[in-house]
Amino acid sequence: MELKDKTVIVTGASSGIGKATALLLAAKGANVVLGARRKDELDQLVKKITQNNGNAVCLSGDVSDETYAEALVHSAQENFGGLDGAFNNAGTTGVMGPIPDMQSSNWHQVMAVNLHSGFYAAKHQIPALREKGGGSMVFTSSFVGHTIGLPGMAAYAASKAGLIGMTQVLAAEYGSERIRVNALLPGGTMTPMAGDDASVHDVVREFHALKRMAEPLEIAHAALFLLSENASFVTGSSMIVDGGNSINKV
Numbered sequence: 001m002e003l004k005d006k007t008v009i010v011t012g013a014s015s016g017i018g019k020a021t022a023l024l025l026a027a028k029g030a031n032v033v034l035g036a037r038r039k040d041e042l043d044q045l046v047k048k049i050t051q052n053n054g055n056a057v058c059l060s061g062d063v064s065d066e067t068y069a070e071a072l073v074h075s076a077q078e079n080f081g082g083l084d085g086a087f088n089n090a091g092t093t094g095v096m097g098p099i100p101d102m103q104s105s106n107w108h109q110v111m112a113v114n115l116h117s118g119f120y121a122a123k124h125q126i127p128a129l130r131e132k133g134g135g136s137m138v139f140t141s142s143f144v145g146h147t148i149g150l151p152g153m154a155a156y157a158a159s160k161a162g163l164i165g166m167t168q169v170l171a172a173e174y175g176s177e178r179i180r181v182n183a184l185l186p187g188g189t190m191t192p193m194a195g196d197d198a199s200v201h202d203v204v205r206e207f208h209a210l211k212r213m214a215e216p217l218e219i220a221h222a223a224l225f226l227l228s229e230n231a232s233f234v235t236g237s238s239m240i241v242d243g244g245n246s247i248n249k250v
Helices: 016-027 039-051 066-080 104-131 154-177 198-207 216-227
Strands: 007-011 031-036 055-060 085-088 135-140 179-186 238-241
Touching: 007 016, 007 066, 007 104, 016 031, 016 039, 016 055, 016 085, 016 216, 031 039, 031 066, 039 055, 055 066, 066 104, 085 104, 085 216, 104 135, 104 154, 104 179, 135 154, 135 216, 154 179, 179 216, 216 238
Parallel strands: 007 031, 007 085, 031 055, 085 135, 135 179, 179 238
Antiparallel strands: none
16 A cells, blocks of 8 residues: 555546546545545545545635635645645646637636646645655646647646646755655546547547557556655656657657
8 A cells, every 4th residue: 555644635536537546545545635626526536435444535626726725735734634745636728729819818717727726736735745754746737738739729738838847846946855746747538628529539549659548547547656655766757648649640
């Protein structure tokens, strides 16, 4: 049990990669503090984890609100005595389209959910990790804006690339305090964010060298690695888990 008695925050936990990761971390012994906007889905997930003898609490809210980031940390401290790690996973693609046609409100919303939330998370999680003598932070970024550019995704790409830059600086700043910081870059994954259009899925599969999309649990295992001591010498990295999307041109 790689994370036995460790306490980890997971945002975007109500579905997809976040939900799969929360279940996996709990199965590996972690106390999980679950965050997302949808309270009913979070309550159901907590119930499922506790029925399987895991430890979980939840708090619904908006990651673009700094007070919510602070509240998640307080929940970890009050319920489990501190914080050992965080999977800052919540995100949005926003309304896709070329920049000249994009509403400024859409740009700012994507930045708030994907990038500003990372700042708020780091601001409040790092002091808590310091109190425990170290830990691991993981941010869900993307290969979009890092290894390739996809038309119509400028806001998403800019926000996710910003997370990588922040990850690198945080890793350099806090490595001496035994705090590791990494970015996780998933490929196409079968989540609600991917939609339910089978024809779109067929196109997306072809983007990948493996000619398929990931299941959420496959990305969750990568998050588990980065959060656990199995990655004790990994920090400042942009870990690509994209099924070969970045390198596939045929």
